[in-house]
Amino acid sequence: MTQKILYTNDISAAIRSLAEEMKPASIHILTDANVASDVMPRLDLPSTDVITVPAGDENKNLTSLSMIWECLISGGATRKSLLINIGGGVVTDMGGFAAATFKRGIRFINVPTTLLSAVDAAVGGKTGINFGGLKNEVGAFAPADAVVISTALFSTLPPSEILSGYAEMIKHGLLSSAEVYHELLGFDILGADMTSLLPLLEKSVKVKERIVTEDPTEKGLRRALNLGHTAGHAFESLAMGRHKPVPHGYAVAWGILVEMILSNMAEGFPSAELHDYARYLKEHGYGSPAITCDDYDELTELMRHDKKNDSPGQINFTLLASPGSPLLDRTADKTEIAAALDIFRDLME
């Protein structure tokens, strides 16, 4: 897993220099309809062969993937061509998979246009599409040949998008060290100039990079990146099922708190840290999930069916002994989870 990552305030220049270095037979750009209208006019790119897919996770499917392969064929792409994916996670996940499988693999570059995709989807080699009603059911581990990380496009993102991505940065901080984590909690993400975020973002991406390099196909350490996601996905699925979707990063932010509470109960994670974190969420507008104790059974069932569980019946969590000390493959039972959700609701009210 080698992945070149450029941190820059000039996206167009970075793309041009990568393209010159890679000398592709042809360059093709993949983006979605929103990025095509809002972002593409602000860039100066070395190709006009632009493939545009409809925006939204519901379009990360076989129909769009098929269309991308068709456009690569009609655009004359060869085994030595280059695909540049410019967009959020939908574009980088699906474009990465399209490139990894077109003629058994052509080179590709990811250019994340959202904070969430910069810190999460664009780096680390997980590509894929939703299939059969299941998220990321079909895909490949295929690292981009290069990733261009920039905060230059983030100033026009709505606050919910920024907060969503920042939750994943906080997660990386928690996996890395108390120092990085506290630096993140101290940064005024909504008030800050986005250019001042770039050094923090670089630190955060490097945490993920380090973990992914050690364990590209998620046999062990990479599971640490699931911190906050067992409970988080349950919140997300519950909300989705009720047709009141919540941003992925909000659900993860809440999930991290639930898992901090479980960590406190089972692994001695410091109480003061979890209170600080809960206060941070409340002060920065992460809201809270609309749940009562009547929802606990459904949430627990959703956690049980998470694909991270290898053994049926068990619920797998990444927990924390303290900020910077993750604990892999921990489990909790229904009673413990209900107790944690009680405390969670108290803290968030």
Add this chain to the structure above:
Amino acid sequence: MTQKILYTNDISAAIRSLAEEMKPASIHILTDANVASDVMPRLDLPSTDVITVPAGDENKNLTSLSMIWECLISGGATRKSLLINIGGGVVTDMGGFAAATFKRGIRFINVPTTLLSAVDAAVGGKTGINFGGLKNEVGAFAPADAVVISTALFSTLPPSEILSGYAEMIKHGLLSSAEVYHELLGFDILGADMTSLLPLLEKSVKVKERIVTEDPTEKGLRRALNLGHTAGHAFESLAMGRHKPVPHGYAVAWGILVEMILSNMAEGFPSAELHDYARYLKEHGYGSPAITCDDYDELTELMRHDKKNDSPGQINFTLLASPGSPLLDRTADKTEIAAALDIFRDLME
């Protein structure tokens, strides 16, 4: 690229022992309609979850692939499940790709049921489907976790299938050494008991294995395996276009002779060897392509559009200095190819 290869006369026992060793969460079998009726009843397998695709290269497509993914989901496959592909190249190519991409990759075993797939498709990690009217346009490099090679199923194959596979064995002999090559020309493939073929087949598969291990993604040495295929694919496509398809292995057998002639013209390949080889083809019933000098332009154009050509306009060949000494990335022009085709037609008449 690590690929465990078992050579055996007892396919069922080999599959059972592999399955025991791999301890999958569930076992799923992929096969095609012909193999399901002709071969499956003769095997004793550790799973009854059988996915059957329609037979034939025209079904190596996105519709079948999609169906396989759906069956894996409905069959309850997890990331720790195992797919066993039992069939010819269509089944191992498509099943390998389905496994390589289901949940970003589950384990799979190939059990080739034809000589051609044993010596060619099942080993080496090339997986994929046809797409957009193009052969193997979408796929991945993904080695099977294990391959079970046996001649036990070959005794019921028609002679054309045996000859077709044997042409690829001869190709491996030519890439390996004069000794292996001459041993192959001396073996009475149509008269022999198929169990006596197993040691020769093992030698042949090991030639491919060695080449693929050195160059899994075809950056260099692996191109040697294209010997016979530049001219061979042209013969195959010409016949296909005229709705008189010829077996792949026959086209390759003819292609090898054309490329031996080019090797003789440009690289001093011994005349005696190419006469021996031409005699072998005639005596063993490989037939000859129905071409005249009026077809040379079309054949040359087909060679020019072969995906092995990196530079437009050039026609790339693997040639031979002598049996056992391949020469990569050689080119020939239209006049040279026409001269070779003249000699080819003389030799085959």
